[in-house]
Amino acid sequence: MDVCQIGDFDKSCAALQNAFRGEPSYWYLACKLQDKPLSLGINNSEAIDTLTYNFLKHYYDHGAQIMQSGNYTTIAIWTTPSLSVPMNRTSDESFNKIFFDNSLKVKETVIPKGMKYYYLFMIGKDPESHMKGTVRAMFELYIDKANTENCALVLEAISEHARDVYAHFGFVNYNTFQYGIGEVNSLGQLDSHGEGHTGYLMVYLPTN
Template identity: 55%
Template sequence: MTTMEVTPVEDVERACGTLLAAFHDSSANDFLNCKFQDVPLEETLASHSRADELTRNTIMFYVDRGAEFVQTGDYATVAIWTVPHKHVAVDRTKDERFNAVFLDESQRVKERVIPQGMQYYYLFMVGRDPVSAVKGSVRALFDHYIERANRENVALVLEAISDHARDVYEHFGFVNYNTFKYGAGEVDSNGHLDSNGDGHTGYLMIYLPK
């Protein structure tokens, strides 16, 4: 187990900078921000600054509502977690097809997989500064929350929005319980507008306490 400390964010701007850098070229993240903020997809394709603005809006939506905003490795890795008994309520979007896939089906899977009565932490976002030279910060973050999950007898839940992220989470003991498509008929797998596109692939992953 690593001894790198995980602490609450004190410098919000610096933490936002880490997450913005980590998701700067993530078309899947841009798509989700557009959906949850009811913004036309064309807006993020036209401007990186607009995409960054939407990401910042989403970060602060969670932080302002009491989610844990934490960092490790001198802001090398930053994460946002909602906590047991205090999850952040997210409104349904205007796209009911998206709601059915990303919200409703995910809720059914959580109810099926997580033992009745067990609470969970939800990892809304985690990002590593792509230019940081600090090693082990991602592991430190997950070791910290896995230890808490085991000690408190609660689960950890997240959605991976890339194959690489899925593989990383599997390495830390998360299991993929639902592979799903979102954005089909709107974008291709690279996030470009395409009425015949396959959309993005997501993975609902859960860690159950040991």
């Protein structure tokens, strides 16, 4: 199955919007990373679609590798060892500590000194497509890049299912972290006693 850079921005955006619309943990992260109020509401499809568009546009404009497989069934946003796309710190310092500061410490500990890495900011499979093997094709390509170029692959899984999928491809979880505690419940609803969500910082190290 071919995996290549996108040629149709709108089609790519629609696939990602379909993949993440109404996903509680994604909703929280999208609001936080773009400094938008959680009060917009997880059921606000227009708002979450706009946040997804903003992510894709930001990475596209900064030259990230926006890849597609299966005729735009799966879309992935990768930064490369030679290109780090800036993501500004947010107005929430507690969030910054979890997602930026702690993450950096783990990566510096896990990834051998001097080794660069690809970072998977986002991957989504359009639920309207029933094509199989599109996610596998995407990861097989980048695992081959990692092994050939002696680079690591880094990502954050935002659900147990995603964690298990990435583990199947050889990613190892090096940091389980909680976010959104006291802000939202597991359904993404505002809740001052909410349990929030669980994330996993995962790294694939080259095998050669």
